[in-house]
Amino acid sequence: MIGMSLALLGMILIVALPLSNNSGRLAGYYLTQASPTPFVAILSLISSNIAGYTKKTTVAAMYLIGYCAGNIIGKRIVSLSTFTLHSLLE
Numbered sequence: 001m002i003g004m005s006l007a008l009l010g011m012i013l014i015v016a017l018p019l020s021n022n023s024g025r026l027a028g029y030y031l032t033q034a035s036p037t038p039f040v041a042i043l044s045l046i047s048s049n050i051a052g053y054t055k056k057t058t059v060a061a062m063y064l065i066g067y068c069a070g071n072i073i074g075k076r077i078v079s080l081s082t083f084t085l086h087s088l089l090e
Contacts, residue, residue, distance in 0.1 A: 003037030010034075039067070 010031025017024045
């Protein structure tokens with residue numbers, strides 16, 4: 001929960017601060033790097049809460065497939081206005 005909160009705060013800093021505030025936006029970028037922590041925590045919960053090797057590997061594979069599918073689909077769902085804003089921020 002803390003990792004996602006830090007990542008969300010970092011994204012808010014990147015989007016809300018003006019383009020001239022480089023140090024604040026850089027700090028926001030550094031905060032976004034805390035986002036993989038829940039991913040690792042969920043993988044460890046899978047291994048500790050599910051009995052049996054086959055079930056563990058099946059659930060972990062389903063989780064990773066869902067994660068990858070979400071990353072692929074998420075890029076396709078972005079609207080045109082968000083895309084132009086994103087390209088301006090780069």
